[in-house]
Amino acid sequence: MAATPLLELSGINKGFGPVQVLHDVSLSVYPGEVTALVGDNGAGKSTMVKCISGIYQIDSGTVTFEGNQVAIHTPSDASTLGIEVVYQDLALCDNLDVVQNMFLGREKKRGIVLDEPTMEQMAGDALASLSVRTLKSLRQLVASLSGGQRQTVAIAKAVLWNSKVVILDEPTAALGVAQTAQVLELVRRLADNGLGVVLISHNMNDVFAVSDRIAALYLGRMAAQVKTTDVTHSQVVELITAGRSGNLGLPPEKPAAELGGDVVDITPGGEK
Numbered sequence: 001m002a003a004t005p006l007l008e009l010s011g012i013n014k015g016f017g018p019v020q021v022l023h024d025v026s027l028s029v030y031p032g033e034v035t036a037l038v039g040d041n042g043a044g045k046s047t048m049v050k051c052i053s054g055i056y057q058i059d060s061g062t063v064t065f066e067g068n069q070v071a072i073h074t075p076s077d078a079s080t081l082g083i084e085v086v087y088q089d090l091a092l093c094d095n096l097d098v099v100q101n102m103f104l105g106r107e108k109k110r111g112i113v114l115d116e117p118t119m120e121q122m123a124g125d126a127l128a129s130l131s132v133r134t135l136k137s138l139r140q141l142v143a144s145l146s147g148g149q150r151q152t153v154a155i156a157k158a159v160l161w162n163s164k165v166v167i168l169d170e171p172t173a174a175l176g177v178a179q180t181a182q183v184l185e186l187v188r189r190l191a192d193n194g195l196g197v198v199l200i201s202h203n204m205n206d207v208f209a210v211s212d213r214i215a216a217l218y219l220g221r222m223a224a225q226v227k228t229t230d231v232t233h234s235q236v237v238e239l240i241t242a243g244r245s246g247n248l249g250l251p252p253e254k255p256a257a258e259l260g261g262d263v264v265d266i267t268p269g270g271e272k
């Protein structure tokens with residue numbers, strides 16, 4: 001596993017008027033790894049993702065990408081860096097086919113006409129690189145795809161555009177068992193291809209099936225970022241519901257900031 005984070009957030013604060021949503025939040029996303037971002041409803045996951053993707057601007061804190069401090073003011077800043085968010089509602093167009101969706105807004109042209117053969121080839125290559133074999137045709141309308149296939153297309157789009165960090169917002173929320181397994185395999189392959197993957201999920205089975213690290217937000221504070229192999233289901237549930245887990249086996253006198261990379265903050269109420 002890589003030691004240097006691809007994306008690192010440090011001391012991020014974000015509020016809306018009098019409402020402080022994110023408090024001094026830090027997060028490290030490593031290439032080749034899946035980092036699960038967990039937290040109860042309202043913990044601040046979406047706000048954090050919107051800060052990373054340039055929809056919101058942070059009030060304070062630093063964002064480092066590939067070792068350089070960056071300022072992400074707009075979604076286009078984020079995509080220029082190589083940060084892509086795949087939202088649960090997917091933003092795919094039902095009336096367009098797979099290729100058209102994957103190139104939407106970034107179509108390849110030869111002169112004044114669309115370069116269909118090149119787009120089809122590139123779309124096919126992106127899907128093949130993820131070992132996706134479930135689509136009958138690249139010219140199938142997205143309306144005719146299953147939920148899992150739609151997720152696949154949305155995720156492959158991120159690969160097509162050479163994203164380095166892909167954030168997946170609840171990619172299995174609307175899927176059945178078999179499709180969930182397929183999408184989780186795809187999530188794993190994204191990381192195996194060297195991308196840094198952030199998986200937002202409420203599903204502990206998914207989190208434990210696919211993640212290398214777990215970052216738990218509690219009431220807008222990062223309660224812990226731990227290696228998945230170092231924690232149990234119930235410890236993660238405690239982090240989500242109480243912001244701490246007394247069973248994590250770390251000395252309680254050690255503040256999170258002093259623990260370095262894999263921090264676990266088990267002081268009451270999280271770091272201040």
Ligand SMILES: Nc1ncnc2c1ncn2[C@@H]1O[C@H](COP(=O)(O)OP(=O)(O)OP(=O)(O)O)[C@@H](O)[C@H]1O
Pocket residue numbers: 016019021039040041042043044045046047048
């Ligand atoms: N634009 C806004 N103005 C004021 N408060 C906001 C705004 N956006 C989010 N919040 C508040 O910030 C907190 C965190 O919300 P956020 O949507 O980030 O949580 P979440 O962890 O993504 O939750 P969920 O799992 O339900 O999607 C909530 O209390 C929410 O009400």
